[in-house]
Amino acid sequence: MTAETGTSNAGSGAPVYFDRVALIGIGLIGSSLARLMRRDRLAGHIAVSARTHATLDTVERLGFADSTTTDPRQAAADADLVVLCTPLGAYADIAAAIAPVLKEGAIVSDVGSVKGSVIADVSPHLPDGVHFVPGHPVAGTEHSGPEAGFAELFAGRYCVLTPPPGTDAAAIERVAQLWRTGGMTVETMAAQHHDRVLAITSHLPHLIAYTIVGTATDLEDQMKEKVVAFSAGGFRDFTRIAASDPVMWRDIFLNNRDEVLEMLGRFSEDLTRLQRAIRWGEGETLEETFKRTREIRRGILAAKQA
Numbered sequence: 036m037t038a039e040t041g042t043s044n045a046g047s048g049a050p051v052y053f054d055r056v057a058l059i060g061i062g063l064i065g066s067s068l069a070r071l072m073r074r075d076r077l078a079g080h081i082a083v084s085a086r087t088h089a090t091l092d093t094v095e096r097l098g099f100a101d102s103t104t105t106d107p108r109q110a111a112a113d114a115d116l117v118v119l120c121t122p123l124g125a126y127a128d129i130a131a132a133i134a135p136v137l138k139e140g141a142i143v144s145d146v147g148s149v150k151g152s153v154i155a156d157v158s159p160h161l162p163d164g165v166h167f168v169p170g171h172p173v174a175g176t177e178h179s180g181p182e183a184g185f186a187e188l189f190a191g192r193y194c195v196l197t198p199p200p201g202t203d204a205a206a207i208e209r210v211a212q213l214w215r216t217g218g219m220t221v222e223t224m225a226a227q228h229h230d231r232v233l234a235i236t237s238h239l240p241h242l243i244a245y246t247i248v249g250t251a252t253d254l255e256d257q258m259k260e261k262v263v264a265f266s267a268g269g270f271r272d273f274t275r276i277a278a279s280d281p282v283m284w285r286d287i288f289l290n291n292r293d294e295v296l297e298m299l300g301r302f303s304e305d306l307t308r309l310q311r312a313i314r315w316g317e318g319e320t321l322e323e324t325f326k327r328t329r330e331i332r333r334g335i336l337a338a339k340q341a
Contacts, residue, residue: 052077052078052209052213053115053209054078055078055082055113055115055116056081056117056118057107057111057116057118058082058083058100058118059107059110059117059118059120059133060084060119060120060122061094061100062121062179062183062184062280063175063179063280064120064175064184064188065118065120065181066094066183066184067184067188068120069100071216071217073099073186074186075186075216081100081102082104082109082111083102083103083104084103084104084106084109084110091105093180094181097181097182107129107133111136112136114137114141116144116209116210117141117142119145119146119147119157122286123147123148123287123289123290124285124289126152126157130143130156134160137162139164140164142165142167142206143165143166144167144169144170145157145169145170146172147169148238148287148291149230150171150195150226151226151227151230151290151291152290153169154169154197158199166202166203167199167202168210169196169197170195170196170197170210171194171195171197172192172193172194173192173194173233174189175188178278179280179283187218188217190217190219191219193219193220193222194211194214194220196221197223197229211223231298233294234294234295238298239295239298241276241284242295242299243302244273245276245277247277251270308320309321309324
């Protein structure tokens, strides 16, 4: 077992929301949450687990953890809140590993972008008396790793909680209040509904971005140079999205397969309709579509989600 390093802030006299928080995985979201908890003194002790010593060295240098370890069991032991912040594909193994050390009354949550698979992968491993409150802070950038995080990442954004039926109401409220402290609006919904909504608002746009940028990389060299030179157009926005963590997005598509395929099918039908309108010069069809979609953008701006 890898030894923990660091010291606790407990006993400093600062008010705390959780005595001990364990963050399993420490990328953009995990490190931003750690910074938020450090800034607002929400945890007496922040324990961080990551796979490599190089990542943990970075965490120690940045100073937002009280202890670090490569063993998720050590981080989770005696924790009041455990937050899974790894790619989705690792959740089942992590849940199985930490289950024996979770204390009664502990809350387990996560930050993953797919909720149905999270519940299926994690719930069977958790012992009685441990509360499971899956969560998804809908915030992010194209950057990844512990250095990419910042405490203000969550301000003005939404967080979705998808607790299974029968989850302790007080545990749900504690997790909700944690995200509200970061400036988020918290909504609770069924996991399946969350996954369908995110398939169209997040997952499909990323798939399209990866595809368009991938198409550009297959162009002949002379054309590719011009694509880069003139990327101040819409292509630039696609490259930003397509720069996101490839492992994280691989797991998202595999774990939300059915909903993504459903939305991809609808998108393909709509794309074919526009293709036909362009081919046959149906300007009215194009203009009506563009007017309707412009209203969506105005709604996003009005909701301050731009």
